[in-house]
Amino acid sequence: MLTMSEKRELRSTPLGLRVTPSLKSALESAANDDRRSVASMAEMILTDWLEAKGYLEKNPK
Incomplete structure (x- = not known):
């Protein structure tokens, strides 16, 4: 059984x-360079920042 942190x-x-x-x-330039949508890029940036500051549990990559 998966724990809450393991569930997607x-x-x-x-x-x-x-x-x-x-x-x-x-943001559009960064997303284009990384071959992502703007929404995906914004989510990645927010996730990275929140994990680095301890507001969000880090997910194993």
């Missing part, structure tokens, strides 16, 4: 936010 959560909760045009442009 479904991406079912939307998150909307407003950013400056320059931030959006930078």
Whole structure:
């Protein structure tokens, strides 16, 4: 049986936010360079930051 930390959560909760045009442009460039969607890139950046600061449990990669 898997523990809560081992279960994969479904991406079912939307998150909307407003950013400056320059931030959006930078995010789009980073996503393009990493061959990701903007949403995937934003999720990765948020996840990495939250894990580094201890707000989110690190998932084994």
